[in-house]
Amino acid sequence: MTAALALGDDALVLAHRLGEWAGHAPVLEEEVALANIALDLLGQARVLLSMAGDEDELAYLREERAFRNVQLVEQENGDFAHTIARQLYFSTYQELLYGQLAAGESEFAPLARKAAKEVAYHRDHAEHWTLRLGDGTAQSRERMRRGLDTLWRYTGELFEPVDGLDLDRDALRRGWTDSIGSVLDRATLTVPEGPQRGAWTAGAGRQGLHTEPFGRMLAEMQHLHRSHPGATW
């Protein structure tokens, strides 16, 4: 089922990326915050992947080309501002997406209604950090700007059609653009210029084409299960 895979892979891959901060976050409080967000996403991924098949098999035994996540979520953490930029772009999209799904009657409505509250908090967390980093010191501002600029080219893919998802994509894009514009304005930053897709890369995650860092991430995520099939705690 294409749609469940697409949304489930978004949540799974971003959960893993955020989990990579464990033991490395700038302060203990923020490490817990990022881990909480990661666990929320992992919970969503489990429900969504179970709708598409066996969750463990899908997460641990698929090859890179079989993953259907957008390329935005697979991008490396970079510095903290880079992670926050990725989180702002994605959680703003995910909140609007789940909002639409929750109002509908598809098989995703029950999950969307529950997850919408989690995602609203993820977006709020990213917004507050964007405001503080953007309107903070010269260095925090520069790093936030760099994160937003670098990831901008991956944002176009968020609005591509997904088979099996009945969405008002124009409203999705409009809501996202307004929301991001308003946050960046309050953070005294400007919305990045330039295309929302790369020359060939963006727009392809949903078709199974991924960027270079994704293979390394998958190798780490899957190696335990592949080395010790069926291992449990």
Place this chain on the structure above:
Amino acid sequence: MSASEWPLWEVFVRSRRGLSHTHAGSLHAPDAEMALRNARDLYTRRSEGVSIWVVPSSAITASSPDEKDPFFEPAADKPYRHPTFYEIPDGVKHL
């Protein structure tokens, strides 16, 4: 700004309606808004609370251990200050 420069905040959580806020712990945060969010992540994510207060630790004036005797000792031998001679009906909670 490194974490060591972030101010310390005391966190008070009300576990449910009708009870008072109780001290849950402390944390570092750059400002009150972030302190509230950190408190939510650190102290209430297993549904421990319905309301959170954060207070700058520097705003709290505490009694000193040296003053323990003059502060608390005189109350020890005055049992008539406690309502120990009443029977509490079964239906009364939170007393």
